[in-house]
Amino acid sequence: xxxxxxxxxxxxxxxxxxxxxxxxxxxxxxxxxxxxxxxxxxxxxxxxxxxxxxxxxxxxxxxxxxxxxxxxxxxxxxxxxxxxxxxxxxxxxxxxxxxxxxxxxxxxxxxxxxxxxxxxxxxxxxxxxxxxxxxxxxxxxxxxxxxxxxxxxxxxxxxxxxxxxxxxxxxxxxxxxxxxxxxxxxxxxxxxxxxxxxxxxxxxxxxxxxxxxxxxxxxxxxxxxxxxxxxxxxxxxxxxxxxxxxxxxxxxxxxxxxxxxxxxxxxxxxxxxxxxxxxxxxxxxxxxxxxxxxxxxxxxxxxxxxxxxxxxxxxxxxxxxxxxxxxxxxxxxxxxxxxxxxxxxxxxxxxxxxxxxxxxxxxxxxxxxxxxxxxxxxxxxxxxxxxxxxxxxxxxxxxxxxxxxxxxxxxxxxxxxxxxxxxxxxxxxxxxxxxxxxxxxxxxxxxxxxxxxxxxxxxxxxxxxxxxxxxxxxxxxxxxxxxxxxxxxxxxxxxxxxxxxxxxxx
Amino acid sequence: xxxxxxxxxxxxxxxxxxxxxxxxxxxxxxxxxxxxxxxxxxxxxxxxxxxxxxxxxxxxxxxxxxxxxxxxxxxxxxxxxxxxxxxxxxxxxxxxxxxxxxxxxxxxxxxxxxxxxxxxxxxxxxxxxxxxxxxxxxxxxxxxxx
Numbered sequence: 106x107x108x109x110x111x112x113x114x115x116x117x118x119x120x121x122x123x124x125x126x127x128x129x130x131x132x133x134x135x136x137x138x139x140x141x142x143x144x145x146x147x148x149x150x151x152x153x154x155x156x157x158x159x160x161x162x163x164x165x166x167x168x169x170x171x172x173x174x175x176x177x178x179x180x181x182x183x184x185x186x187x188x189x190x191x192x193x194x195x196x197x198x199x200x201x202x203x204x205x206x207x208x209x210x211x212x213x214x215x216x217x218x219x220x221x222x223x224x225x226x227x228x229x230x231x232x233x234x235x236x237x238x239x240x241x242x243x244x245x246x247x248x249x250x251x252x253x254x255x256x257x258x259x260x261x262x263x264x265x266x267x268x269x270x271x272x273x274x275x276x277x278x279x280x281x282x283x284x285x286x287x288x289x290x291x292x293x294x295x296x297x298x299x300x301x302x303x304x305x306x307x308x309x310x311x312x313x314x315x316x317x318x319x320x321x322x323x324x325x326x327x328x329x330x331x332x333x334x335x336x337x338x339x340x341x342x343x344x345x346x347x348x349x350x351x352x353x354x355x356x357x358x359x360x361x362x363x364x365x366x367x368x369x370x371x372x373x374x375x376x377x378x379x380x381x382x383x384x385x386x387x388x389x390x391x392x393x394x395x396x397x398x399x400x401x402x403x404x405x406x407x408x409x410x411x412x413x414x415x416x417x418x419x420x421x422x423x424x425x426x427x428x429x430x431x432x433x434x435x436x437x438x439x440x441x442x443x444x445x446x447x448x449x450x451x452x453x454x455x456x457x458x459x460x461x462x463x464x465x466x467x468x469x470x471x472x473x474x475x476x477x478x479x480x481x482x483x484x485x486x487x488x489x490x491x492x493x494x495x496x497x498x499x500x501x502x503x504x505x506x507x508x509x510x511x512x513x514x515x516x517x518x519x520x521x522x523x524x525x526x527x528x529x530x531x532x533x534x535x536x537x538x539x540x541x542x543x544x545x546x547x548x549x550x551x552x553x554x555x556x557x558x559x560x561x562x563x564x565x566x567x568x569x570x571x572x573x574x575x576x577x578x579x580x581x582x583x584x585x586x587x588x589x590x591x592x593x594x595x596x597x598x599x600x601x602x603x604x605x606x607x608x609x610x611x
Numbered sequence: 612x613x614x615x616x617x618x619x620x621x622x623x624x625x626x627x628x629x630x631x632x633x634x635x636x637x638x639x640x641x642x643x644x645x646x647x648x649x650x651x652x653x654x655x656x657x658x659x660x661x662x663x664x665x666x667x668x669x670x671x672x673x674x675x676x677x678x679x680x681x682x683x684x685x686x687x688x689x690x691x692x693x694x695x696x697x698x699x700x701x702x703x704x705x706x707x708x709x710x711x712x713x714x715x716x717x718x719x720x721x722x723x724x725x726x727x728x729x730x731x732x733x734x735x736x737x738x739x740x741x742x743x744x745x746x747x748x749x750x751x752x753x754x755x756x757x
Contacts, residue, residue, distance in 0.1 A: 113712035114620055202708075202717065205739075206619035206747060211710065211717045241712065 117248035124393030281377035289329030292584035302377035305352035314346035316398035341373025345397035367401035376603035399598035400572030419444025428460035437463035477506035498522035573597035617743035623754035
């Protein structure tokens, strides 16, 4: 039996390191030896028993099974179940511990296994160096605050919250990159631009961004359909990262803290950014940076649509359009949890499957019968109590026809085009309540954002709602991300990663 | 039940750190807050069940009983029998783990105890900073560079 044990200290808070390592299927995004990875059999990567099926950059193919995952102990165990490298009975353990002195992370990675006779030393060396130590180094590059491990003592640095003032290391502007457009137009207008984030002034925060969310509104900003972006500049409404420093008067954020935002002004397509701290929310442990970047805007929208625009009640029937889309999926999950009867309206059997998995009891597809006829059949002729409609022009009339008496139609988008002018007299046919909520009005004060995100983070932590990140692009490939989104080729959420190998990693 | 957890990286090989802290009677040799110590009833300092009786530099007297000692796990647990701090059911563990990267040592010191609720915050802070982190700071200084 061969035993290998390696351990190190990463100069980042334990929650940040764990957020990366706990994703059993995420190693192809950070470990240099892993080329591609997926989870077999439709299981989630946090499901104990899940098997990750991956190939190494050298071409070897492996399958490993998750045996233990503990968010309490911050530890996981896994075993090799199939390998083209002769490691037999291989069981490994990853364990993190907080180093309170300096707010750092102790990381131990160990295993025991058997090998063919004579190959013990060679394979132990491979596991220790190419897997464990190379993994340590990759995470250190990605998260570490720039300090290489050394055998010299660091001055004790206690976890006292820093209320204001920048640390000495960040006196000047912080260099970075952004994807900007010089004029409104197609994806080809994106240019990689060297930028710098100024030191934060009063009430401001400076972030090093780890993940940037891509939303359809970014396409509208780029094309000029919405006038939120006056070129030259980068689009982007949401991102998550680590606080570099804060300006005077900022008390809810401190350097090193993980944080995110999802609101105008646009400009999130960047590796570093200085912005109004009141817009930025500290992230609780358990919400990783990519989830925040991918899900904050959609999750906030779902929260106010279900809890504020209309307080959805158990027993109500909710019709949700685009139930397989970003906001739609979260609406289905949450509405079902609230006890509503959820009907999804979508265009294909594949999307219907996603909608059912998210909680839709019924899914309506285009067919010989109209949408309103199908809704009436499913509701014994009564109609839907509330309809969440972001389709716009093509759906509005059908939605009015599918409502129950005194029903509530919430029109929160126009993916198919402007709805145009309507005679409000016709709303009396069913005593319709009509809402046209604007994201900005529900998120324009720190108090409103705090109340919404508190409920959202709780729902994420309890897995009432989940965020599926199905597309990841380096930030510099923002144009490709937009092309895929506009071609309707994407599922789930899309994010941009500023810290790709060729990106800045100061 | 309040609990305290403090951890630090000691820039020295684990066997050297363990040699320093394994001796249950050696607190005055490395902890800056301790003036003198003796083991009661003439027991060896590594006999589980022995009691160390020591005096703080500020004059307080403390008696602690060794509950567990492991040269395999590199850990030591003890309970307070008497102290001026006003804690009950106090059990602490000091544990070392090697850090292969740089041949250093992770030191963890944790405790659980009972006390009046209004004193919990003050005691957690005092034990965490002065007793545990204070001890680690001294270990880091005295063992660095070796």
